[in-house]
Amino acid sequence: MGEEVREKEEFEPKIVGFTCNWCTYAAADLAGTSRKKYPPNSRIIRLMCSGRLDPMFVLKVLLNGADGAFFSGCHPGECHYIKGNFYARRRIAALRTILKQFGLDNRFKSYWISASEGEKFAKTMKELSEEIKKLGPNPLRGEIL
């Protein structure tokens, strides 16, 4: 293993996740109970629905120095409250367009992961953690804002 790789591995990103109670939160649970391994970088905040995701939450965690953030909810068409994730999708698309302007979009991803997709959850977390590691620490982390 090269020196460079080892150095990057020392950085353990902090990732804040917002997940819907009815699907991804349960998927995270399932991943846990079925002993799927995934990196422990993510702190998950449970929402009752995608529709509860206020883009301000994401701005706030990124400005407060989180290295990454993600959102995950029920697949489109499968929202417990029928259309929460349809509205959320538009908000997220707008938010990511703004983040993109300022080079922050690659620190915030969204997924659809249902309650039965524990495996997918673990895999997604692994990939996300790798991606954020590659990006390195959030440049705003130590800054006085």
Next chain:
Amino acid sequence: MSKGAELKSEDLAGLFKGLLENKVVDCLVLPRRAGEGGKNVSYILVRDASKIDSAGAGTAAGVSASAVFAPSFSVNAANILKGWTIGEKVGLVAKPCEIRAAVELVKLKQMDKESVLLVSADCSGAFTNQDYAANADEIGDWLEAGPGGAKAEELKGKGVAVREACEICENRLADEAGADIALVRANGGDGDGGKVVVAGLTERGVEALSALELPLEEKDIERAGEKAKIAEAARKKRESLPTASSVQELEEFLRDCIVCKNCRDLCPVCYCKECFFEQPLGNPVGGDLLNLAALRGAVGVPTNQLMYHLTRVYHVSATCVGCGACEDACPKDIPLTRFYPVVTAKVQEIFNYTPGKEVEEPIPFTAYEEEELEEKLR
């Protein structure tokens, strides 16, 4: 084709009086000329028709074509009518960006659709009202060829520049706003012998004009070629504006911001009654402030500079009409046009939405397609 009539420009005051006298509306918000030599253009709310006079004789206000079309911007007049949810009818005579803001306010239920009659006037691009007043003789009643034209460039050389928001505005013609009535400057609309075409764009607009017993006929106010030319030049200009492209550059851009929130207060489409940045979390004092400082050891004060603007730009991302009122309002001269309209244009583009253009078109955040935007999520 729209139903309309051609008026002599000096008859425009009579049209407004007629709207009041025939009780088409209970009051009117419109621009007038005031001050030394009538060089200042600002708004009034009129109830009594006798207060309107084309020359501004006696104590009446000088409401004329030369006030309506003047390349002068003071406030976004829609902001004045924000919260107009009473039954009394108000007519708003203003520039397309202001009318578009009013349309968004109607969609946001911050203005009652039945209570407003929107009258949109052709715009040539504008100067700030103070720049206009100081240079009114040179600028005249209308900016020939618009921003970027010979006259505008000549004035720019002397340090008198058209507002950047106007330079990047793609919708400067009256009928490009979701108005009821369009005032089209035809054949040198202001001076002697000038003509103005008054056209009803909606049923309500046509009804209003019919009530005044104007001889309505089919009028072609489409001007597609002119619109395309304006839009193309404006888009090019917008894309060439220097805009922060990293969060560090954005911090630099906002360095002087004192978070006075004047840009919010003067923004016609920023309307929350309980703005987050007035709440304890958004505007922390005392112990809350101390707690915030504990998070990182130190916190910039006033707090939330970046958070405030990033939140606000998201909040207006679908509805920003690019009027530049925020920039005019900033006491620290931060060129906010390079932030709000530029960033929101990118959001509006993904929804293919032009705020205020179509009254019936829902604001993107209040609608959805079952299959869309997946490529924008990851």
